[in-house]
Amino acid sequence: xxxxxxxxxxxxxxxxxxxxxxxxxxxxxxxxxxxxxxxxxxxxxxxxxxxxxxxxxxxxxxxxxxxxxxxxxxxxxxxxxxxxxxxxxxxxxxxxxxxxxxxxxxxxxxxxxxxxxxxxxxxxxxxxxxxxxxxxxxxxxxxxxxxxxxxxxxxxxxxxxxxxxxxxxxxxxxxxxxxxxxxxxxxxxxxxxxxxxxxxxxxxxxxxxxxxxxxxxxxxxxxxxxxxxxxxxxxxxxxxxxxxxxxxxxxxxxxxxxxxxxxxxxxxxxxxxxxxxxxxxxxxxxxxxxxxxxxxxxxxxxxxxxxxxxxxxxxxxxxxxxxxxxxxxxxxxxxxxxxxxxxxxxxxxxxxxxxxxxxxxxxxxxxxxxxxxxxxxxxxxxxxxxxxxxxxxxxxxxxxxxxxxxxxxxxxxxxxxxxxxxxxx
Amino acid sequence: xxxxxxxxxxxxxxxxxxxxxxxxxxxxxxxxxxxxxxxxxxxxxxxxxxxxxxxxxxxxxxxxxxxxxxxxxxxxxxxxxxxxxxxxxxxxxxxxxxxxxxxxxxxxxxxxxxxxxxxxxxxxxxxxxxxxxxxxxxxxxxxxxxxxxxxxxxxxxxxxxxxxxxxxxxxxxxxxxxxxxxxxxxxxxxxxxxxxxxxxxxxxxxxxxxxxxxxxxxxxxxxxxxxxxxxxxxxxxxxxxxxxxxxxxxxxxxxxxxxxxxxxxxxxxxxxxxxxxxxxxxxxxxxxxxxxxxxxxxxxxxxxxxxxxxxxxxxxxxxxxxxxxxxxxxxxxxxxxxxxxxxxxxxxxxxxxxxx
Numbered sequence: 041x042x043x044x045x046x047x048x049x050x051x052x053x054x055x056x057x058x059x060x061x062x063x064x065x066x067x068x069x070x071x072x073x074x075x076x077x078x079x080x081x082x083x084x085x086x087x088x089x090x091x092x093x094x095x096x097x098x099x100x101x102x103x104x105x106x107x108x109x110x111x112x113x114x115x116x117x118x119x120x121x122x123x124x125x126x127x128x129x130x131x132x133x134x135x136x137x138x139x140x141x142x143x144x145x146x147x148x149x150x151x152x153x154x155x156x157x158x159x160x161x162x163x164x165x166x167x168x169x170x171x172x173x174x175x176x177x178x179x180x181x182x183x184x185x186x187x188x189x190x191x192x193x194x195x196x197x198x199x200x201x202x203x204x205x206x207x208x209x210x211x212x213x214x215x216x217x218x219x220x221x222x223x224x225x226x227x228x229x230x231x232x233x234x235x236x237x238x239x240x241x242x243x244x245x246x247x248x249x250x251x252x253x254x255x256x257x258x259x260x261x262x263x264x265x266x267x268x269x270x271x272x273x274x275x276x277x278x279x280x281x282x283x284x285x286x287x288x289x290x291x292x293x294x295x296x297x298x299x300x301x302x303x304x305x306x307x308x309x310x311x312x313x314x315x316x317x318x319x320x321x322x323x324x325x326x327x328x329x330x331x332x333x334x335x336x337x338x339x340x341x342x343x344x345x346x347x348x349x350x351x352x353x354x355x356x357x358x359x360x361x362x363x364x365x366x367x368x369x370x371x372x373x374x375x376x377x378x379x380x381x382x383x384x385x386x387x388x389x390x391x392x393x394x395x396x397x398x399x400x401x402x403x404x405x406x407x408x409x410x411x412x413x414x415x416x417x418x419x420x421x422x423x424x425x426x427x428x429x430x431x432x433x434x435x436x437x438x439x440x441x442x443x444x445x446x447x448x449x450x451x452x453x454x455x456x457x458x459x460x461x462x463x464x465x
Numbered sequence: 466x467x468x469x470x471x472x473x474x475x476x477x478x479x480x481x482x483x484x485x486x487x488x489x490x491x492x493x494x495x496x497x498x499x500x501x502x503x504x505x506x507x508x509x510x511x512x513x514x515x516x517x518x519x520x521x522x523x524x525x526x527x528x529x530x531x532x533x534x535x536x537x538x539x540x541x542x543x544x545x546x547x548x549x550x551x552x553x554x555x556x557x558x559x560x561x562x563x564x565x566x567x568x569x570x571x572x573x574x575x576x577x578x579x580x581x582x583x584x585x586x587x588x589x590x591x592x593x594x595x596x597x598x599x600x601x602x603x604x605x606x607x608x609x610x611x612x613x614x615x616x617x618x619x620x621x622x623x624x625x626x627x628x629x630x631x632x633x634x635x636x637x638x639x640x641x642x643x644x645x646x647x648x649x650x651x652x653x654x655x656x657x658x659x660x661x662x663x664x665x666x667x668x669x670x671x672x673x674x675x676x677x678x679x680x681x682x683x684x685x686x687x688x689x690x691x692x693x694x695x696x697x698x699x700x701x702x703x704x705x706x707x708x709x710x711x712x713x714x715x716x717x718x719x720x721x722x723x724x725x726x727x728x729x730x731x732x733x734x735x736x737x738x739x740x741x742x743x744x745x746x747x748x749x750x751x752x753x754x755x756x757x758x759x760x761x762x763x764x765x766x767x768x769x770x771x772x773x774x775x776x777x778x779x780x781x782x783x784x785x786x787x788x789x790x791x792x793x794x795x796x797x798x799x800x801x802x803x804x805x806x807x808x809x810x811x812x813x814x815x816x817x818x819x820x821x
Contacts, residue, residue: 377724379541437548441721448714455707462700 068100081118082126083110098198106159113145118383140180142189143171170269177269186227193217193267206317212250214260237261240318257393279309286310292402312337324360327401328353351406355413356397363390369427378430386423390416484698485689491694492678492701493645500570501678501701501710504588509709511666513716514598517553518655525605527651529644532607532729559716561599561746563647572784576679582785584672587665589782594662599744601654607647611726612731612796613741615650616642621712621754624767625775631794639803643733742818750774781807 087093103112111118116133120126127133137145147168151153156163156371167190171177193209200207208217216357221227222426226427228235241247241261249258263271264281273281283290293299293309301311313326325332329341329350339345366387371378393416401411475481492501524543526535526593539546568588572575579587604615619642623633638645684692695701743751757766782786788800 377726379547381537383540437721441717444717445714448710452707452710455703455710459700459703459707462703463695 045172059369081109081111082121083114083116083118086121086123094197096195096198099202100200101197102199102201112149122266139185140183142191143168143177143180146190167268170266174266174269176272186221186230186271188221211256211260212254214262215247215251215289215353221295237317240316244315244318244347245321246319278311279336282310288399289402292400296403296405297405322398322400327356337356345404348404350407352409353405354408356394356401357408359390359394359397359413359416359420362424363387363394366390366420366427367425369424369431373430376431376434378434380427383423383426383430386419386426390419390423392416392449393419469727471640477707483722488696489695490674490677493680493684494693494695495681495684496800497681500567500574502705503563503570505566505705506708507560507563508666508670509705509712510563511662513552513556513713514560515659517549517556520549521553522655525625527605527648528648529607532605532647533727536606536727539722547724548720549719551723552716554725555716555719556722557599557602558618558745559712564595565746568592569804569808572681573801577785577790578679578788579785580698581676581679584676585785586668586782587669587672591662591665591669591674593660593778594665596655597748598658598662599746601650601658602798603644603744604647604650605654606727607731608728609731609735609738610728610741612642612733613737614658614743615646616737617741617751618743618747619646621751621767621771624765625771626768630810641733651769744820745815748818749814752814752821755818 041195084093093341109118110116111132114136115131116128117126117131119132119300125131127135145184149267151165151168153165156165167283171190172181176189180189195208200210202209202211204210205212216240222233223235225235225237242251245260249255250260262270263284265271279290279293283294289310301307302312314320314322323332327349329336329346330353333349335345339349352451370383370387373383392414397409397412397416400412401407403409417443471480492498521539522540524546525537526532536550540550543545543549571585571588600618619633619636620806622636623629625632626683634640634647636646636647639641680692742748750770752771754767757770759766760768784800789798
């Protein structure tokens with residue numbers, strides 16, 4: 041082996057050794073992360089030994105799981121077992137923040153995208169600025185220490201991601217979290233706002249969907265009020281808030297004469313007819329001139345609106361009765377075991393027209409609702425006709441069976457006599 | 466002219482001796498004669514199955530994507546398709562019922578004894594083939610209940626010791642119930658089983674014709690002049706025809722007033738619906754397997770159940786070879802007790818299966 045070749049071998053050996061070392065160190069680091077997240081933190085070791093862990097402390101806290109120690113927020117030296125050294129000013133110990141400091145305290149990291157993107161590149165970092173614009177934030181700044189800060193909703197030492205069903209800010213838990221303060225009459229007394237929102241919400245269509253049916257597509261408090269920038273929706277924004285989900289209803293309403301009039305009168309768009317927290321399931325009698333019709337809250341006989349309400353109600357009722365009649369016939373077809381597949385498709389189309397007509401109600405224009413209800417009525421009548429044909433066909437089958445039975449019976453009787461005749465021989 | 470055709474055929478195929486054979490074949494008339502007709506009814510229902518089955522094949526498509534739709538097409542668009550499909554389904558069930566009745570009547574009248582051992586054995590195999598027809602045909606509409614029932618059924622096959630697993634794979638055409646299962650069930654249902662069934666049925670009928678109807682013991686002891694006999698042709702055959710016509714009328718009644726449901730199309734990715742039940746004739750076995758504990762001593766409960774049914778089935782098939790003649794003291798014979806217990810067991814388990 042030449043000297044040049046020797047050098048090459050040594051170089052390769054050194055590179056290999058360095059690589060093995062790096063990979064080994066990485067493996068150790070990864071291995072270390074798999075150990076209980078709080079086991080290497082001297083703060084926790086001592087506080088646990090002293091039975092002095094903060095209230096609500098949870099090992100699966102999102103920060104702890106990401107490798108952030110107590111010192112990440114409170115400062116100090118988490119490697120020292122000496123209390124004096126670990127919690128000294130020299131070590132940067134800041135202790136527990138007072139309430140007014142909490143938003144800024146969390147915002148040190150959460151408003152810094154350069155820091156946050158290490159953990160979650162897509163995370164929003166505007167929570168603090170939003171909070172400052174909220175009622176909570178403004179009041180806190182003005183010295184009201186009763187309002188919510190970050191920890192009121194997220195907790196302090198057992199913070200879980202909002203997607204975790206155990207989290208206090210998971211959609212299913214948000215109403216209860218808000219209700220913790222907003223449902224307490226004693227706590228809220230000085231603010232002069234109702235404390236029945238949770239009960240109203242829970243009894244309304246959205247609350248039932250979210251809390252009973254666990255349908256997270258249904259809005260919780262923060263979907264209408266905002267979360268960090270929580271604020272009651274204003275007159276101008278309320279229809280936009282509802283329109284986030286009920287897009288067509290909102291667009292029809294905004295473009296309608298009623299929308300214009302509401303804006304002029306400074307009325308609360310959707311809320312005027314549907315309420316706010318306790319939003320009842322809608323029904324066709326909400327429109328029209330009957331006792332349950334919300335139109336009659338403003339309109340009186342002789343007005344254009346009165347006539348429009350009556351026409352739209354009549355249009356909806358005509359479709360609903362045509363649909364119900366066809367549905368009853370379809371049930372009959374199903375009961376006798378005849379083919380109801382085509383009828384089912386037509387019924388679906390008719391029902392689709394009904395849904396669209398009910399949405400078009402928000403145009404408050406009978407000329408727009410009418411064609412849609414007529415379309416639905418036509419489909420329902422087509423289905424009804426098909427159902428009648430099937431029932432008629434069943435009758436044909438029964439008659440056919442009757443005729444076959446007569447024929448077979450004649451044959452049986454003839455055979456019977458033939459057999460008797462043969463046996464008699 | 467008819468006579469001319471007859472003569473022409475007779476010259477070539479010697480039909481006259483056959484007719485003479487049938488004319489001189491007599492059927493005894495006694496208080497158990499009614500049971501002679503059960504096999505005939507089962508035969509009639511098999512013929513109905515063949516005819517309606519051929520008509521269904523004209524439109525049925527044995528493919529995962531189109532099987533369900535093709536059955537729906539048959540029942541909604543094809544002229545009289547609803548009738549053919551319903552008659553096929555009802556007739557299948559009635560056929561199994563009458564085969565069971567036929568088997569038990571043969572059992573209790575001890576018609577399986579010498580010299581009819583092979584008639585009994587072929588009959589028993591025909592019964593198992595009829596069950597095979599039911600099992601494979603049930604899947605063909607590719608609806609939800611059938612899909613999951615087949616899954617459960619083939620899973621049970623998989624629990625058979627030694628050959629279970631490969632048999633399950635062979636039946637399913639893979640690990641799971643898929644379109645491959647459907648196409649092989651179709652092939653088994655319309656080609657394999659009919660071929661074997663037809664051959665065995667031919668043998669079974671040939672044996673019956675050669676050996677004549679079995680006479681109960683008390684009749685055998687009577688002198689010839691005290692026995693009532695009727696000619697097989699045409700007297701007995703006309704009685705058969707009369708009964709067949711009545712059964713056909715019942716079939717039409719069921720098809721018109723209780724059309725066979727199609728159900729919801731199978732979705733292999735959906736979770737199994739509640740209350741999956743096999744066809745009624747498998748229910749007693751299914752319920753038994755459900756009741757056996759997971760483990761009995763050192764053996765798996767399901768395996769034990771399958772083995773027990775296997776042994777019982779083979780013993781039942783071989784009954785002509787181990788059953789002993791009448792006890793001289795006239796007491797009830799063990800084989801009758803076994804038969805009665807088998808019926809009671811099957812009925813209780815079936816009813817239990819439907820109630821739970």
